[in-house]
Amino acid sequence: MNLFTDIRTLVLEKLAEMEAEGALPAGLERGNVSVEPPRDPAHGDMATNAAMVLARPAGKKPREIAEVLAGKLGEDARISVADVAGPGFINLRLAPSVWQGVVKSVLETGRDFGRTAMGRGQKVNVEYVSANPTGPLHVGHARGAVFGDALASLLDFSGHEVTREYYINDGGAQVDVLARSVYLRYLEAHGQEVAFEEGTYPGDYLIPVGEALKEKVGDAYLGQPEDMWLGEVREFAIEKMMEMIRADLALLGVEMDHFFSEKSLYGTGLIEETLELLRGKGLIYEGVLEPPKGKKPEDWEPREQTLFKSTKFGDDVDRPVRKSDGSWTYFAPDIAYHYDKIRRGYDALIDVLGADHGGYVKRMKAAVAALSDGRVPLDIKLTQLVRLFRDGAPFKMSKRAGTFVTLRDVVEQVGADVTRFVMLTRKNDAPLDFDLSKVLEQSRENPVFYVQYAHARVCSVLRRAREAGIDVEDAALAAADLGRLDHEAELALARKIAEWPRLVEIAARTHEPHRIAFYLYDLASELHGLWNRGNEIPALRFLQEGDPATSQAKIALARATAVVISSGLAILGVTPVEEMR
């Protein structure tokens, strides 16, 4: 149930009536008639812009339409007041029974309250993390992981059929570098002195991999030429790296549905097939690119390459898919990979990438538009940098021991719940400051705590009520006399709860899970506010001594709040806590 769409439907019905009565011309476009909460609650519970939107096409004054429409809306039992304001808004105030009904509805549907069919079962593929299998995940990957995972959950909650996917870049030159680095650690494991030169990965995390390799093959690779061991060491190393990455993700509670290997594209002919498809559309040609301006590569010289005509889809220059030496660029398998996603029947694709991949957006969108003939939308969400702090001081990232930067270190330090919530307290395209000390503070300043505390407070009330012998099962609360919830402060909380389904839709439509986190903060704030008003006005306390019926009604409201908090946290992948001690 979504009250806002319910009332919008009512508005549309009344507009149809007006049309039938000749008060409005027939066939007006009503797509942008909206019903929203007004920015200022003093204006009412909801406002519609219908009169203003229709005034021009109807050739009437906004207020003229508004007066008639407001009169008709007032006839509905759910509307207690409908009046015209400002340039032609109609402000609606809804009857208390409507808000009481929302509370009941939450208790009846539980965590599914707010679920919507908006996605209409569309198949959506969310690709995220997709870090190179050359080392442990770092904090930046953590942000992408949390964002992508929450977005996937959000889309699921809003009626989409979601696949969580990770693309393993195991086909490029960087995995050869990995293999050589592991080989060095292998030599080291055999007691040899080694030097990590430019173009190798010196990280300690490869030491155990070198040892494991020794364990596996003994001295078989010692003193052997590279082409004898490279392939097998590469396989071995990638497997170890992916084990590590999966473990890192598991630590954060991220579980992928599908890992897609770049390497698996080679030898299947899919890359060739994809490019032939594009060639058939006249989008592939042999050519020479202009040198990039501003930056002057010393070794630049014009070379003929195979190019994709991405400029036809709004890109700045055409992009190479085959290097001058005949091998693929990284872009070629990426195109094939996205073509594979299209062929798997997704209705929409989402890629979550780090902001440093911004230059990649236009060309990938161009490729997907070309391959799907514009049928399959690709949204690319870029996650900005994470800046680590401790006690307010910037935390210098250093690979030397003592200063940690990996996902694992952060999660082990502050926990998965805290990491996830904090990562979602910023828009994806805004930089994020992550203070390792502050996120553990138990104060209002820390939104994780603040929201969790609200949930715990409700649980505390439930515990006490049970001790007092009150039935606080959801079914009992739903059946309580909710008409007793008549105080303005209580209705305000119920109104906030009523916004939840609408917020889910907006967040899902915009692909912005951070909206969930902000909403939960607001909802928690409403609850804390009501709680404290119980200090001055005892009648507002949830637990009413000697009055089980009223207690049940009030507890129903508290419980409904907790259900929505818990449902929202579930989308973010955070576990609600029942007590804070």
Added chain:
RNA sequence: GGCCCCUUAGCUCAACUGGAUAGAGCGGCGGACUUCUAAUCCGCAGGUUGAGGGUUCGAGUCCUUCAGGGGCCGCCA
């Protein structure tokens, strides 16, 4: 040189994709504990939404010019 993102209160950030008088937290000032947990709440102060121009009933939001910050710019991913 070009492209993308960002610029909102002293600080950190929202603002429901074009709605009414731009909102929170922190910091500052002043209040509320015999309590269902004061780990919280209430009030006050704080703004030319980086600058200019445009589109319209209406702009933080869309278009445009400019300034500042970040990212990217063939054979790395």
